[in-house]
Amino acid sequence: MFLGTYRHAVDSKGRVAVPARFREQLPTGTVISKGAEGCLQLYPPQEWAREQGLRLGSTTPAEERRLARMMFGAARECEFDAQGRIVLSADQRQYAGIANVAWVVGVNNLIEIWNDDNWRHIGEATPEEYTRIQDQVAERRRAPST
Amino acid sequence: MFLGTYRHAVDSKGRVAVPARFREQLPTGTVISKGAEGCLQLYPPQEWAREQGLRLGSTTPAEERRLARMMFGAARECEFDAQGRIVLSADQRQYAGIANVAWVVGVNNLIEIWNDDNWRHIGEATPEEYTRIQDQVAERRRAPST
DNA sequence: CTCACCGTCCCCACTTTTCCCCACTTTGTG
């Protein structure tokens, strides 16, 4: 279980420290790829395995083909240095719009990496906003047909 | 079962004492996160487990992605020091508007942490208000569709 | 084929934060 938001520096070599709390839960075989809303996502092996359902074949619909290409094409296995940092490739930094700072966020089963603006926009919430969204999801769950 | 309201100090390091009565009911694995109306909430493990259904994957709808990010991003596993205190992160203190004092409130299955103003506003009630709200809830239960 | 350049990774040193420990104050209880 990954919890919490951490603001970390990204140095000139593209390195970001993964919080120690997360690192100790990440076995080798962890994968980093692109995610929705312009973030990067770290998948522990067991979570990555769930995404294996997404495959190319003669009967795969166009949308899934596209998703599979983006997701797997952008993916890489994570390599930690002795300080617990991973390197974000130029490509990944560009996709996420990351320059000197990154927000590393634990989202239950995954870890996400965001730039300043996007995280402020998506992740931070005023009490009013938070209350509204919580109620919205609760409502939807109660009446899933809508 | 958590009952009662306690007014505790928050020191310069962001630490708050959890009342001893509550602490003895809290096993390891207790989680603190943001709650509705600008409070913080402490979930004992069995309560937190209910929230685990919310996961990220390539098929998670947008609203749930948003809620998951806010909720888990703001959460932390509680770590008690030898004096029975937990640390509220700067982020959590800002969300709840907590500076030097916090109200720690037992609300049956959860524990909530409030700042002065909000708690006065939400928690204290005149007899008239109390009656009105009780009737309102009773009404809704009778006709859940509204 | 050789050399220069670039990117990657490994290592070391410094800074900042966290958390562990101790001591004091206050509250509640016998």
Next chain:
DNA sequence: CACAAAGTGGGGAAAAGTGGGGACGGTGAG
């Protein structure tokens, strides 16, 4: 009134995060 339990405050060691130098290997140009 005295003792015990609960809450408060702060100092210091250890861990986590940050930044940069330099070796190694691969690539492309001359």
